[in-house]
Amino acid sequence: MRMDWPAPLPSAAVDADVRLPGSKSQTNRALVLAAIADGPSTVHEPLAARDTELMAEALVSLGARIERGTRSWTVTPIRPVEAASVDCGLAGTVMRFVPPVAALGSGEARFDGDPRARERPMGTTISSLRDLGVRVDDDGRGSLPFTVHGAGSVRGGALTVDASASSQFVSALLLVAPRFAEGLDLRHEGGSLPSLPHVAMTVTELRRRGVVVEESAGRWHVRPGPVKALDVTIEPDLSNAGPFVAAALATGGRVRVRDWPETTDQAGDAWRDLVTAFGGRTERDGADLVVLGPERLAGVDLDLHDVGELTPVVAALAAVADGPSRLSGIGHLRGHETDRLAALATEINRLGGQVEEQPDGLVITPAPLHGGTFATYDDHRMAHAGAVIGLRVPGVVVENIGTTAKTYPRFADDWAAVVS
Numbered sequence: 491m492r493m494d495w496p497a498p499l500p501s502a503a504v505d506a507d508v509r510l511p512g513s514k515s516q517t518n519r520a521l522v523l524a525a526i527a528d529g530p531s532t533v534h535e536p537l538a539a540r541d542t543e544l545m546a547e548a549l550v551s552l553g554a555r556i557e558r559g560t561r562s563w564t565v566t567p568i569r570p571v572e573a574a575s576v577d578c579g580l581a582g583t584v585m586r587f588v589p590p591v592a593a594l595g596s597g598e599a600r601f602d603g604d605p606r607a608r609e610r611p612m613g614t615t616i617s618s619l620r621d622l623g624v625r626v627d628d629d630g631r632g633s634l635p636f637t638v639h640g641a642g643s644v645r646g647g648a649l650t651v652d653a654s655a656s657s658q659f660v661s662a663l664l665l666v667a668p669r670f671a672e673g674l675d676l677r678h679e680g681g682s683l684p685s686l687p688h689v690a691m692t693v694t695e696l697r698r699r700g701v702v703v704e705e706s707a708g709r710w711h712v713r714p715g716p717v718k719a720l721d722v723t724i725e726p727d728l729s730n731a732g733p734f735v736a737a738a739l740a741t742g743g744r745v746r747v748r749d750w751p752e753t754t755d756q757a758g759d760a761w762r763d764l765v766t767a768f769g770g771r772t773e774r775d776g777a778d779l780v781v782l783g784p785e786r787l788a789g790v791d792l793d794l795h796d797v798g799e800l801t802p803v804v805a806a807l808a809a810v811a812d813g814p815s816r817l818s819g820i821g822h823l824r825g826h827e828t829d830r831l832a833a834l835a836t837e838i839n840r841l842g843g844q845v846e847e848q849p850d851g852l853v854i855t856p857a858p859l860h861g862g863t864f865a866t867y868d869d870h871r872m873a874h875a876g877a878v879i880g881l882r883v884p885g886v887v888v889e890n891i892g893t894t895a896k897t898y899p900r901f902a903d904d905w906a907a908v909v910s
């Protein structure tokens with residue numbers, strides 16, 4: 491249900507604890523790897539949200555069995571089916587990770603998604619599968635919908651791709667590469683590869699399951715072999731920690747994020763450095779991370795190429811900061827859930843802000859903001875950005891708060907608990 495949501499305005503500095511749901515990126519990698527493993531695996535504390543439910547349904551439609559309990563999902567690997575239909579929704583991980591899984595099968599799998607999903611870049615998925623000898627039928631636009639025809643096996647070997655539009659093209663191929671007869675010797679060639687922590691997460695998860703991966707700059711070699719079944723526990727989603735971290739920063743308050751991992755591949759771990767850049771501080775307290783907001787929120791000059799998915803919340807903070815900010819290295823965000831650079835500039839400026847869109851980023855000059863509707867374009871992180879601006883600006887109404895269900899169905903309730 492689409493619901494306009496008046497963003498809560500705190501009456502004092504925020505002082506709260508939050509326990510986040512599981513990581514989308516880890517949950518969807520765990521599901522894919524379990525579906526091609528050598529036996530059943532259990533995923534503990536998975537994220538239950540639209541993107542991960544779509545992933546589970548996609549793998550089930552390809553022949554996996556997934557029993558979804560409240561705190562753990564048990565996956566029995568794929569037994570290939572003759573025909574499958576996969577709804578990718580708006581999930582980049584589903585539209586990029588699942589087609590190579592379908593290529594391992596022996597039937598035909600049709601992929602489609604939300605209207606906006608048909609505009610997200612998919613050309614590298616289609617061309618890389620074709621270069622591997624897999625038949626893919628599409629309408630020539632390099633996007634959804636398309637059909638993958640599994641031929642029972644994929645030979646693999648050497649492959650060069652341009653993954654400058656999304657790191658997910660690389661992760662997708664690496665995840666299934668141990669199941670290619672010759673493994674995979676993958677090179678990225680083209681503009682700079684974004685979101686490197688996400689590729690590191692892919693390599694870590696493969697190695698945890700006994701897969702041999704060698705890597706050097708822009709090149710990965712995956713040896714063929716079994717993917718060992720493994721029971722895993724998913725970490726809290728540190729990218730979704732962003733709006734809560736921002737609540738401490740924007741109000742000069744304190745937020746304790748429960749169970750922040752000591753070490754992790756998650757892009758959201760960069761929040762520890764981002765807090766410092768905005769003038770705040772973090773303290774570790776046992777398993778938790780405590781974020782302490784500054785008296786005055788500093789402007790920032792940040793290259794977010796590696797952690798692009800944090801941009802909407804960073805931009806929202808920059809819009810209420812005391813000094814000017816520049817965010818760069820994020821041209822690829824135009825292919826995310828929406829064109830995030832255009833969406834952020836349009837929506838912040840609608841509230842009286844001064845945001846200039848650049849080819850690879852945003853220049854944000856502080857300006858007094860006023861209330862109004864903050865449109866979200868079916869983008870969960872645009873909704874987070876609206877909520878963060880609403881911490882400082884009375885009368886912000888976030889359009890379609892339900893879009894947060896993509897990765898965080900409880901967001902509005904958790905936010906109300908933290909902010910009021």
Ligand SMILES: O=C(O)C1=C[C@@H](OP(=O)(O)O)[C@@H](O)[C@H](O)C1
Pocket residue numbers: 514515516582583655656657658661684685688689798799822
């Ligand atoms: O592999 C993943 O789990 C992801 C990779 C990144 O994609 P891009 O490289 O397309 O930004 C990130 O933004 C996305 O939210 C999740």
Ligand SMILES: C=C(OP(=O)(O)O)C(=O)O
Pocket residue numbers: 580581582583799826827871897
């Ligand atoms: C870019 C994102 O998602 P997706 O996995 O759909 O690409 C995101 O969550 O910020």
